[in-house]
Amino acid sequence: MQFQTFDEGYLGRLRDGDSQVEQHFASYFGELIQLKLRRRIRTRQLLEDIQQETLCRVLKTLRDPGGLRDARKLGAFVSAVCNNVSAELSRSENRYEASERDFDDQAASGQDPDAPLINEQRQQQVRKILDKLDERDRKLLRAMFLEELTSAEVCRRFDVQPDYLRVLIFRAKARFRQEFAREAGSTT
Numbered sequence: 211m212q213f214q215t216f217d218e219g220y221l222g223r224l225r226d227g228d229s230q231v232e233q234h235f236a237s238y239f240g241e242l243i244q245l246k247l248r249r250r251i252r253t254r255q256l257l258e259d260i261q262q263e264t265l266c267r268v269l270k271t272l273r274d275p276g277g278l279r280d281a282r283k284l285g286a287f288v289s290a291v292c293n294n295v296s297a298e299l300s301r302s303e304n305r306y307e308a309s310e311r312d313f314d315d316q317a318a319s320g321q322d323p324d325a326p327l328i329n330e331q332r333q334q335q336v337r338k339i340l341d342k343l344d345e346r347d348r349k350l351l352r353a354m355f356l357e358e359l360t361s362a363e364v365c366r367r368f369d370v371q372p373d374y375l376r377v378l379i380f381r382a383k384a385r386f387r388q389e390f391a392r393e394a395g396s397t398t
C-alpha cells in the first residue's frame with residue numbers, strides 16, 4: 211500500500227460527492243482501517259461494521275460546513291474517528307444484560323454447577339498455551355501467577371533487577387496473549 215497526501219481539491223471533490231473520489235476514499239481508507247484493526251477486532255462482521263461506520267461519519271463531517279478544514283489532516287481525522295467507532299461498537303457488542311432470573315438461579319445454588327468443569331478447561335488451556343511459549347517466558351509466568359511468588363523472589367530466581375522484571379513480565383504476557391488469540395482463532 212502506498213500512502214498518500216491529500217489536498218484541498220481532493221477534499222472539495224469528496225464534499226461535492228464525486229463518485230470516483232468517493233470510491234478512492236472508501237478503498238484507500240477502508241484498507242487502512244482493516245490493517246489498523248485486524249489484530250484487535252475478533253469478528254470480521256464487527257470489523258466491517260466499524261469500517262463502514264467510520265467512513266460514513268467522516269463523509270458526514272466533511273460535508274458539514276464546520277467540518278474538517280485542513281485536507282492534510284484527513285488521515286489523522288479518519289484514524290481518530292475509527293478509534294471512537296471501534297470503542298463504541300466493541301463496547302456495545304460486549305455488553306451483557308443478565309436477567310433477574312439469572313441472579314435468582316445463582317443465588318439459590320450458591321455456585322454455578324458448571325464452574326469446576328469450566329475451571330478445569332481453562333487450566334488445561336492455560337497449560338497448553340504455556341507449553342508453547344519459550345522456556346524463560348513459561349517459567350516467569352508460572353512463578354508470578356501460578357506460584358504467586360513476590361517480585362523480589364522472582365528477581366532473585368531470574369537474577370534480574372526489578373525494573374527489568376516488569377519488562378520481562380510485560381513481554382511474556384504479550385506473547386501469552388498472542389498465543390491465546392491464535393489458539394482461540396484456530397478453534398472458531
